[in-house]
Amino acid sequence: MATMISVETVSKTYASGPAALTDVSLSIEQGEILALLGPNGAGKTTLISIICGLTTMSGGRVTVGGHDVITDYRAARRLIGLVPQEIALEPFERVQNTVRLSRGLFGLPRDDGYIEETLRKLSLWDKRAAQSLELSGGMKRRVLIAKALSHEPEVLFLDEPTAGVDVELRKDMWDIVRDLKARGVTIILTTHYIEEAEAIADRIGVINKGEILLVEETAALMKRMGQKQMVIELQAPVDAIPASLAKYDLSLGDDPCSLVYSYVTQAGRRPGITALLSDISDAGLRLRDVQTRQSSLEDIFVDLVKEPRA
Amino acid sequence: MNWWAIAAIYRFEMARTWRTIWQSVVSPVISTSLYFVVFGAAIGSRISEVEGVSYGAFIVPGLIMLSVITQSIANASFGIYFPKFIGTIYELLSAPVSFLEIVTGYVGAAATKSLMIGLIILGTAHLFVPMQIQYPLAMLAFLTLTCLSFSLFGFIIGIWARNFEQLQLIPLLIVTPLVFLGGAFYSISMLPPVWQTITLFNPVVYLISGFRWSFYGLADVALGWSLLAILGFTCLCLGAIWWIFRTGWRIKN
């Protein structure tokens, strides 16, 4: 597959504050969905802003479709559609007009047929004559997507498309993304929800404190990151794990009255909790309580930083 | 050149004007009429003529300049400040457009609006005082250049401003006084000699003088200086805007 976006040792330090990006290198393949996963302040928006021309980089080089984003910015930007994190729309302008503006800005002649198609696909056609200020938050976000798609881009950036969006709309958003992928659009989206990255991304790039920690195929990464733990509290202390339970990935908990069971939840993989619980009772241990916890994004970062990088 | 982008920006900005067309037209008509009532009637009854032109007719070019300069700055500064304020500037910055195209679109729209207002005021003034325009083409050229150069200046203010107060600051504190003291309502020759010299440091004097010349063939300063002043001011603004976009000053981090 061809490389669509190449980010080479990009760094950024804002006038105020410490480095927002440190030597970030990343290569994005044509037609893939890449999720940039990282907590708030990780540098996701900064990275996108640099690629799209909103922010100047302090060092490094970025190309899109082989075009340098600085020296050959026209060719590079023509390929890109950007849906920003913050909703920003001219309040009194009508939906259709703002979408037309976007298309014109990207150097294309007016094409009401294409705009109609885009608006219909985003369920915005009924709202085409509405002023932006009359729209709900979810609708506004769709308008931003329509604007980003107005010039038929080959690359689409979605900066936290589902932050603060209700569940139904989130599912819609995912459908839109999959549909675009099917049409060959390269998609980069940022999120701080692991589940979201897992649900739609082909690859996941994990970013924290301005550094890319790794970029990996989603399935492979989820195997490592999507760990769950079940803490089994017992009525009496145990000193060692009974031999009959050796086949489970069990360890002694911090509390002498507890055992910790680690497992991975993934579609098609049964963790075998039922069997474990019945084996525990067969081993003569009596349960007091059971709780599960999923590793949070923060835990995962701790793990990733501890692990030697591939 | 990305012509479609220029056209798109221009059309989008003009749409704002059409949305508020009644305010845009009615307010200059009312304020012009007020000036005529106050200056024309009150002062004109004491000063009947300035250099052979009736006072009412004499103030028309200055009055148009006052409105056109104020309007150009207000339109252009708001035009670019607003996208910055509401965040829609992201689209401009991420589009394949050069600073020249952005400026052409925004400044073109702002200048068009103030040119329209200038002509409306001219029409309104015509209802109050009989007057003739000796050099109509020169008049239009001066008017257009003034609209353009002050729209450029307004564009700079819009980029510089961090809040709505700053947006008003320069027009209020610097431009309006300069216009009032620039001979909009009097001839420089009516001032004491010392003030005549001081006034020559006011760039607006050159604009008003040149514009008035196109009406009545009367000028406070030589026509060449007027042309030079307005062209120089335009170049200065263009240079500043070129620098702003090259460095991303107040628009990019």
Ligand SMILES: Nc1ncnc2c1ncn2[C@@H]1O[C@H](COP(=O)(O)OP(=O)(O)O)[C@@H](O)[C@H]1O
């Ligand atoms: N305009 C700015 N000026 C100064 N610092 C900024 C600016 N934008 C972002 N930062 C800082 O850069 C870091 C990365 O921010 P950002 O890219 O917005 O992260 P994310 O999108 O991952 O939440 C943060 O520490 C943030 O405070």
Ligand SMILES: [Mg+2]
């Ligand atoms: Mg962000």
